[in-house]
Each structure stands twice: as C-alpha cells, then as structure tokens.
Amino acid sequence: MRAGAARSVRTATAVLGPDPVGAALPLLQPIALTHTTRRALKQHAKHTGNRAAEPSGGPAGVDVAAEAGSPTGGDGPVATTASPAPPEATTTEPAPEHHTPAPSGLLDEIRAEVLRTRPRVVGRPVRLERLRPRTLLVVVGGVVAGWLLIPQLFAAEDNPVSALADADPWWLLLALAAAAASHVAAAMGFVGFVPERLDFRNAVLAQVAGSFVKLVSPGGVGGIALNTRLLQRAGIPTAQALSSVGVGNLIGLVLHLLQLGAFVYLLDFVPGSSELDALPAVVGGLAGAAALLAVVSAIPAARRWLATRLRPLTAEVVPRLLDLLRSPSKLAVGVTGQLLVSICLITCLYCCVRAIGREPSFAAVAVVFLVGNAVGSAAPTPGGAGAVDGMLLTLLQQTTSMEPGGELAAVALFRLLTLILPVLPGWAALAWLQRRRAL
Template sequence: MAIVTGRVDSDTGGARSGGIPGPGGPGGDAAPGPAGTARVRQPVALIRLLAGVAAITLTLLLADYARATTSGIASDVAQAADLVPRPLAGLAGGLTTAALLLVPAYSAARRLTSAAADRRRTLQHLSDGLLAAVLAYGISLALDLWVDEAASPTLVAALTQRLPGGSLAHTEPVYGYLAPVLGFLTASAARERRLPRLTLAASALAGLAAGYATPTALLLGLLIGWTAAHGTRYAVGTPDPRPRPAQLLRSLREAGLRPVAARPAGPDRYLVTQEAGRPDLDVQLLDRQAVTAALFQRAWRRMRLRTAPHPRALRSLRTGLEHEALVSYAAVAAGVRTRRIAATAELGRDSALVAYEYLPGRTLDRLADEELTDALLTDAWSQLALLHRREISHRALVPSALLVDDAGAVHLVDLADGDIAASDLVMRCDTAQLLATFALRTGAERAVRTAVAVLGADTVGAALPLLQPIALAGTTRRELKRAASAARAASAERSQPAGPATPPVELLDAIRAEVLRTQPQAPVRAVKVERLRPRTLLAVCGGVVAGWLLLPQLFATEQNPIAAVADADPLWLALALLAAVTSHVTAAMGFVGFVPERLDFRNAVFAQVAGSFVKLVSPGGVGGVALNTRFLQRAGIPTAQALSSVGVGQLFGLVLHLLQLGAFVYLMGMEPGGSELDALPAVVGGLVGAGVLLALVSAVPPARRWLAARLRPLTSEVLPRLVELLRSPGRLAVGVAGQLLVSLCLVACLYCCARAVGREPAFAAVAVVFLIGNAVGNAAPTPGGAGAVDSALVTLLEHSASMEEGGALAAVALYRLLTLVLPVLPGWAAFAWLQRRGAL
C-alpha cells in the first residue's frame, strides 16, 4: 500500500513520486489553499490560445492565397441560399440572432439560481466570460475595420460578399455576434452545451441563408471567440478548479467509504482519515489540465522512442483512470507489494480521484546510504520479478517509485504508466532502469550482484543492450550526468599535481563491465529504441528552409541562373569538377598528417569521400569529426588518441583558416582597383564578436566553468598529441600542406564555377568569399550548412566580388552541385565499402 504525490514527471510519461509525510511533515507546507479562493494560470489555456492564433492566421492566408477555393465555396453556398425564400430567411435570421443574444443571459441566470452552485466561483466564471465577450467583440470590430481600410482587394472579396437586395455595400468580414457569445460561454465554463451549440449552428445557417455571411466570416467568428476566451483565461487565470475538501469527502462517501476529515498532503493530494477501525486513505487527484499541459512533450517522446508510454494527454480522463486502476489490480493479483485502491470517482469533467489505502513509509531517495542493504535491494528485485512474471511493466522505476515501509519491505508504486501484457523490450527497459537507479546509490557492483541473484545472469545480460541514456528516465539521465561531472572534477583535482587528468569510468560502462563479468556472452550492441532522431528532423527542416530561401531567388532575377548553369563553359566546368575531386585527396593528406600512427592512405581518401554522405545527416562539421574518429578507432588507435588527433587537426585547421583569410584580404587590396575594405567588415566583425563572446563567457562564473571543462581535453590530450607530432616534422608538414590545399582546391572550384557561367571575378575575392562562407557553414546547425552557406556565398559574391545577383546565384548553385549534391552517391558507396572492410 504505497503512497505517492501528484507531481508529474514529464520524462517518464506521468510518474508521480514521493511518500506522504506524517503530520507536520514537509508535504503539508506546500499544500494549496482552499479551492476557489485563488486563480491559477493553466498551461493548456496558453496552448489553446496559440493554436487559435495560428488557426486565425492560417484562415486569413488561405482566404487570400486560395482565392479560387474560397470563392467557389462562397458561390456554392450563395446558390443554395437563393433557394430559400427571402422573407423566410430574414425572419429566421432575426429570430436566431435574438436567441443567440439570450443564451448568455439564460446560462448566467441558471447558474446563479442553482441551489448547489458555488456562488463565489460562479461569479468569477461569469466575470471571466464577460471580459472574454468584450475582448472578442473588440477583436471582431478591429478586424472589420482593418479589412475595410487596409486589406488587399482579394482578401476583401474572399471574406465578404454583396449584401442582398442589390446594395453596393458588403457583408462584415466577421459575422454578427458569434465571437462574443462563444467567448462568453467558453470563458465562463458553461455547463450547458447542447442548447448553445444548437443556437450557434442555427444562427450561422440563418446568416448563410439570408446572404449576410460567408463561410469564411463564420469560421473567423468562431475562431476569434474561442481564442479570446482562452486568452482571457490565461491572462487573468481561472478559479482554482480543484475540488474542495467537502466535495472530496462527499464523493468518497458516495463510493462507500467512511471519511471523517481530509487535510492537504501535497500538490493534488489529501490524507483522509476514516471512522475508527478503517484505514486512512491517500487520495490522489487527477487533473485533466495538468496532464494536457505536457501533451507536446509526451507526444514527441512517444513519436521519438519505441519504448515510450502512450501519452496520457491523448486519453480521456475516464480511460486514464481505468488504466491506472487496471494496472494496480493486476499488480496486486501478481503478488506484488503495491498500494491497494480503495475507491475511484470522477469529480466533474476535468478531475477525478483515486483513493489508496494509506501506508506510512519512505521512498528510496529519502533513505540514507547505510539503510540500502543487500536485503533491501534483493527484495526490490524480487518485486520486479513478480511483476514481470505476469508480463506487467512499470516504466518508471525511479527512486521515488520504490517505497520502503516501517518493516523494511519494498513496495513498487507509481504504476500509472505501466502496461499489461508488456513486450519483452519494455520489460528489459525496466531491468536496465532499476540497475541504473540502484547503481547511482550503491555502485555498479552491488546493483548487478543483487540483480543476478534474483533474476539470473541471462535476464540481466539481456537488459544490457537497453542500458543507454535515451532509454532511461529523465531524472536518471540528469543524475548520471551530475555523477559523471562530479567524478571528473574529483579526478582532475587528484591528478592536478601529477599530470593531466584522466576521464573516470562512466557509471553505465561500469554496469556493463559488471554484467559481462558474470555473463561474458551477454549482447553488448545497443538496441535501437529511437524511431525518429532529432538530427533527421533537423535535416528535413534544413532542406525545407534552404529550398524556401533559394528557390524563389532562382527565378527572381532577370537572368535565370538555371539557364546560366545549363550554358556553362565545358572547360571551366571540367576544371571545377577536377578541383572538387582533388579536394578529397588533399583532405586525406590533412587528416593523416596529424596522426603519428601509420594509416592506409587509400582508406583515408575513401573516408573523406564518405564524409560527403555523412554531411547530409549531421550539422556543420560534426559528422566529419565523428567519422574520422571512428575511422581511427577501427584502425586500432585508442579512443583518447583518436580524439586527440582529430582535435589537433581541427586546431591547425582553424589557425590556417584565419591565416589564409588574412592573406587573401591583403591580396585583394594589392589587385588593381581592388580594396580590402569590402571584406574587412565581415572579418573584423567576426573577430570582435568572438572576442566579446569570450569576454562575456569569462565574466560569468558558470559559463567560465563550462568553458574550462570544454577546454580541459585540449590541455590534457590535444597538446601532448601535438608534442608527439613535432617529433615527425615530415608528417606534420604533410598535414599542414593538406589543410592549406583543401581550402585552395575548394576556392579554385568556386572560382572555376564563376568563370564557367561567364563571370570573371578576382581569385582573391573569391577566396575571401569562400573562407567566410565556409566558416558560416560550419557554425550553422543545418546538415551541410544548407541555407546558411548558400545565402552567405551569394551575398558575399555580390558585395566582395562585384557579381550581379543572377551570376552569383548561378555560380553558387553550380558549386554546391559539385561539392554537396553529386558526391552523395559516391560517398554512400565509400561508406558502405569501408564498413564491409571493417574500417568504419
């Protein structure tokens, strides 16, 4: 009989945590005041407000751009309205308008005269409805004035039509009183639904039949009223919707219990005392608004992960209540120690309660380290084994879900997100989660040893592929990061006098090592639990943004750049292709030159070609760094040395990039008629911005510590690797030459592309344009720098190389075709070939 609070854990899909404190405990101070005496801002109101604003904007855009569709619909409706006799349509319009205006008054009078109504809360709701009605009416009038005075003629024609009777005037863009009436009913939380809906529908149909409204005007009226209502509810807040203790006790009595008193015990929780001889109750309130507020986060997690629970926000309140009760009953039937449900009940449309038998105890996060004995850990694993024996998953085995009673027995609580007939993958996730939970408190060795003693080595080994951060709860991931940071800091302090610090063994790695010690045949390859990776979504968004930015520009100039590319000079085009191909060879030189160990140069060239494929699924230069590091690891170089070699290459590349930029800026000033002043603002601005950013980071202690942590690998790993390279000056010269030549090859490619489309820019100017544009591309978070590189190159070619817009677009389009698009297929082939040979 476990007791939990009502806090929602967004990472576990709704797990609640924390045991009920005793009288005077910490939970009582955080208890809310009496319901109805305060106002609360509910996030769901903000979500609906933003959705309403988006819907209104989309309606106006569609009305303006999809003129044929809106005009066709309005014409069809007008033809159908002509079949209705005009006097009858006018009479219906007048009657429905009168009825529409009487609906708010009827709703308010009925609520005020209701004997069971809470007068204070009712007055608050009615005042909110009145404010929303005024706001909706004001927005409708403002939109009418804007359409009449400032909107385009096409939008006016889409929203309005000629008044019946041959008048030259037109109808209103927002029809009648739909907006204020709907705003009042929504903001005042009117209980009557059928009569207002029928009246709104009748008024809308009468307006269409009489010719005083268009379908778009009706839609705008409804959207404005709905949006204004939720904007009002979020701006001023809503009366606290949580039930009062008296209502809570009345519902429990109706459920067959004998409650005497209720006192708050935390957010959305009450400790209820019953008559003598009956156990106390832990009553948990379920709030639809709080669950819906996390809709987007939980829906994204469900879409991203195969192991995520179903979003509770997508269930009805009754469905969620039944699911929680079902999992709890199934766990009790399986012999698992958990809280027993005493009663369930709905408290209106937006809340419900689950009453559990009260059991005093403390959760795992409130126990001292010395209290976490092997017997306690073994008992927890035994409870999980009972749960899994009936194919029931928990999904949220965080410390707050393990409650220890006064006798030292472990109870599994927070089963709201559990599953009946759970899959093997989800149950292995439970095992991995509990391993991480215990390892954070007791260490990897004890966590694995007690798990193997209860579950067996095979079961624990089967969970090893799920022991990855993304498959764990959000609170556990944060604790793992905090523990790793603390371990690194302690290791750095201990090793500071003796030499560079070595990174500590990560906790998950320690758990894997312990499991493999007991089960050497256990699978170690991680199971793919992601359905959709953020970088995939980023790649799609980057491509859409790039197309949105570039495609209109391709046809906005007098000279069509596509035609210019089609008419490109074959000789210069061949030279551009040669320069693009040569850049992969020089990139391999720049890569192997900073690795003291001997590498297969052919494989290194193929790795650089494969980088062209990897760039499409990773932002900036991240994909190339990861690919080169993996290539060195597969070549037998330890991870630390591989990262150091790549870091040395990146450091030299940055320095050489700045030196080349300065040299070409100087050469621009030496050319006849040239001036380095055109490029200096970008160069100086970038340097000044970097300096200001570094100064700001250094001035803020948390940022300074973050920067120091990121630079620590540079001093502890990269610099020693650089000293080792200095002993082989020939190899270092190859690396420096490769870094210089790869930039020159790409500059030559861009220059040849410009010459191929009939332009004759200065080579130094093109070099400056490329070096600045390439820096922008590496900083952009889009794959391959899509959008950012293209826009930067076009803009810089126009200003620094004195090329017109059409020629700049044609040169950049041809350059990106040769360096980004065409290498994708060879890059994929090289990637697959290296994988088959075990080089990646």
C-alpha cells in the same frame, strides 16, 4: 497517481474496452506525456520512494543493536532475538531500491497490470521522437529559403537557369578537378597528424565516404567519427585516435584563420570599387567574433564553462602534438594538406564563378569562401545545408558585385560539385571500407 495502477486499468478497461487499452500500451512512455505530467510523475516517484524507505529504519536499528550486544557476551534471549536480524535486513534493504523508481515507475506498474489481465498484448514500447525546436527551425528556414529562391529561378532577367545553361564547360571541368583534389588534400591533412603509419588509400576513401556521412550528421561530427573509427580499426587506441583527430581539427582552425587574414591582406582594392565596400562588413564580422570571445573571457562563469569544455581537448591534444614534433616530415604533410583543402575548395568556387561569365579576383572569392564556410558550418544542418549557401550568396553579392542570378548559379554549381555529386561515390567508399573491415 491518485487511484493506483490496478484501479486505473480496471476503469479504463470498463470504459474503453480491453482492445483499445492494449493497443495504447506501446505508447505508454514518458516522452508521450506533457511536461506537467512528467513532472508530476517525478514527484510521485520521489514521494513513493521516501515513504517506502521509512519502515526500513526499524529493522536496521534492531540489527545494529543485536550486533552490538553479541560481542559483549549477552544472554541467550538477546542472541536468539538477534539471530533473525540478518534475514530481515536482507529482505528489507532492497525494498527502497525497488520503490525508488525513475519517472516512469508508475507507467511500468500500469504496463504490468495491463499485461497481467491481457497476457497476449504486445507491450514492447514503440520508438517515439519529440519534435525539437532545432528541427522545427530547420524546416521553417528551408520553407522560407525556398519561397525566396523560387521566384529568382524563373526571373525574366539574370535567372540562374539561363546562367547554368550558358556555363563554360572548361571552367566546369577545372572546378570538378579541384573538388576531387580536395579529398586527396583532406587525406594528407588527416594522416599527417597521425604518428603511426596508415594506409593512404584508406585515408582517401574515408574522406570520400565523409561526403556521404556528413549528409546524415550535423556540422563536422560525421567526419570526426569516421576518422576516429578508421584509426581505431588501424590498431590505434581510442584515446590516441581522438587526440590525432583533435590535433588535426585544431591546426585546421588556426590555418583557416591565418588564410583568411592573408587573403584579406592580399585584396588589392581600389578606392570606390564595390569590393572595398564589402571589406568593412568582413572585418566587422571578425571583430564581432573577437569581441564575443573577449566578453566570454571576462565573465567568470562563462570562462569556467569554456575552460571545462576545452580542458579535455588540451589534455589530449597537447601531448599528441608534442609527439608529432618528433617527426617534422609528417607534420609538414599534415599542414600542407590542411592548406590545400581550403585552396582546392576556393579554386572550385572561383572556377564556378568564372564558368558563368563573371571575373572576380581570386582573393575576393577566397574571403567569401573562408568566411561563409566558417559561419555556415556552425549551423546544425547536415553539410551546413542552407546556412553555407545563404552566407556564400550574401558575401558573393556584397564582395564581387554579382547579379542575383549569377551568384545563385555559382553557388548552386559549387554545392553541386562539393555536396551533391560526391554522395554516391561516398556511399560506395563507405561500403568498400566496411566490407574490408577498415571501418
């Protein structure tokens, strides 16, 4: 920044040699620099742009004066002096645009200087990625989780390996059937919120393909993008496709909360039972979420931020929901499908628990799944890996009084059936839909 691009390249070539300088050219990117250096580049670019813009004021003033003198019938010399003004303005106006660069303007000058001296050097930048704190947190969390879980896998008593070896195959078949049925239910919950006619087979395959896509995308982003793409390929405009997916997600959230409240109410606790001891923790978590929402609503800045984020959703979802009200049958299919998705997954988890010889109440397992899946799915990991498992383990131990080995075996079976096994069929379904240009 002080010596300039040409002098810096000459010095680097003289000290390091031409080959190392050329080899470093693909790495000459802002992301490879420190925060202090990038900030200095910004200030340098801003200073250079302001300095380059100062001389452009003179010709512009002459041009204005010339144009002002022409209509008044000025004499010949004035007209002669004014005539070159347009070319000057034409040549000087683009200069500020050329010299008002992004933070990498100086880097481009250095790259151009290196290529000028060594034209055969490959100057195309390579792809660089900065390690994000979220990625580091996921890696550290995975290492810690593995360090805590490995001793339990080989414990002398109640280890999950022996529990899995003694699992009841009939309950496992029921769990597998429930996991498979959840994809059909998800397709019902998807097509039910689309007023247009859709191919139900493609909808089911899209939900199966989502099992593969969600492993490479955080949260539920992959499923949303997949469903939106399916609607676009079916000829539905993008705005309406996004609205339909938004309606389905919004109704699914409401139904999820209603089911959670219903199963908490249906829990037939007896005084002194271990399940009763876990109820305050569940209710406390829900109360904490409600309190957090109340605090956000009470702060004007937070309320405006939330309103800004929700305004596009309400602007698109509400009109689409009004369109759905004109066809109650499709709306009923969508609501039924959304309810069945949760019921199928709860049944799968319940059958996994029963397969290893434990007999908790269905309502207790439902509360465990609904709370654990909702909290764990907010994690930025693909498929909620780690977060969902940890929440299910904790809630199963607190709510159903299961031994550490039994709860780990049950969660491992559940995640195997709902997260791992559907990956290969999901990949095949995605390839089939893409081959038929349905995605």
